[in-house]
Amino acid sequence: MRLASLVVLAALSAASLAPTTVGGSGCASNSAWSGNCSVSNNGSQVDVGGSANQPGSGGGSGTGGAGSSPGRGGSNGNSGTGSTGNAAPATEECPIVGCRGNYSVVTYPDVTIDDLASFVPARPSLGGEPAGFGVVGTPTNIIAAASTHTLTGPLLGWDVTVRFRPAGYVFDYGDGSNTRTTTGGATWASLGLPQFSPTSTSHVYRERGTYTVSLTLQYSADVDFGSGWRPVPGYVNAPAPPYTLEVLEVRTALVDRTCAENPSGPGC
Structure with a gap:
């Protein structure tokens, strides 16, 4: 100058x-x-x-x-x-x-995960295939879905935009087993796999029964005060609606007639 x-x-x-x-x-x-x-x-x-x-x-x-x-x-x-x-x-x-x-110098406040309590991210979806069922000893494919989205509102005296990005999927399969993945999984068809193939989110049940699968999605968060995205350390957790499935046993036997022809036959 x-x-x-x-x-x-x-x-x-x-x-x-x-x-x-x-x-x-x-x-x-x-x-x-x-x-x-x-x-x-x-x-x-x-x-x-x-x-x-x-x-x-x-x-x-x-x-x-x-x-x-x-x-x-x-x-x-x-x-x-x-x-x-x-x-x-x-x-x-x-x-x-x-x-x-x-x-004058504008200094934006440091934001913690606890500060984002008023911003509630979208709940993920949860399901599986075969829909509502599983077979003992074979993989049951559990699938979750979530996407990146934003919310706006006041935060610490500022009008901000908060961005939520799916970062971790914590599955509880209902039989005492759980796992964390970075993906929500995909259908066998979209993966080009035959039914009952193992996937990154599938689970093998060892006993027949009714199980309730739960999911907690870990969102990473960023805030924008109007000058660009700033990451917030930690995760915001969002639970999915529970998914219930019936795990059955499948037995095979050689028969000379179908159950329609012989209702009292093996397995009928």
């Missing part, structure tokens, strides 16, 4: 240039350059010099003059002299970023 003007000399004759000081410029007593400027006048030329070592400045010095030929001021530690008859306004390198003015 450059501040104009340091010196303005308007077509003054050499005889009229009596010794003087420069006012209303960067070298004024109330300037950031105060104490770092020098002005001299020999009756035919006015020389202005400056030096500073402040944030935003190269710490250089230079002098420029008003006389008969173009001149250049020094910068970055170099110096130069010159003169010009009708000089354009000289410029002063601003020594402090932003220079004059009042500034």
Whole structure:
């Protein structure tokens, strides 16, 4: 940022240039350059010099003059002299970023998982295949589904947007077994697998009976105060509606007639 003007000399004759000081410029007593400027006048030329070592400045010095030929001021530690008859306004390198003015810094609060208690994420879905059933000793495919979504509202005195992203699926299969995965699973058909194939979320029941499967989805959270997403450490838990299934035993036997033909036959 450059501040104009340091010196303005308007077509003054050499005889009229009596010794003087420069006012209303960067070298004024109330300037950031105060104490770092020098002005001299020999009756035919006015020389202005400056030096500073402040944030935003190269710490250089230079002098420029008003006389008969173009001149250049020094910068970055170099110096130069010159003169010009009708000089354009000289410029002063601003020594402090932003220079004059009042500034304020906005600091956003640190957000914890507990602070997000008023933001309730969507519940995941939970199911399985075969739908409502399982077979002892073979994989029962358990499937959950959830998606990334956002909620808006007040938080710690600010209007914010909270983003929830599925991060972990904690399955409780109802027989004392549980597992955590980073996926909710998928159907056998979408995976290109035959029925009763093992998957990342399937479970093998060892005894027949009725079981209730539960799921807790762990959401990771981010907040946006209007300047970009900021991650919140930890997880927000969201339970899924329970899923109940009947696990059956399957027995095979060679018979010469179907159960319709022989209702009292093996397995009928």
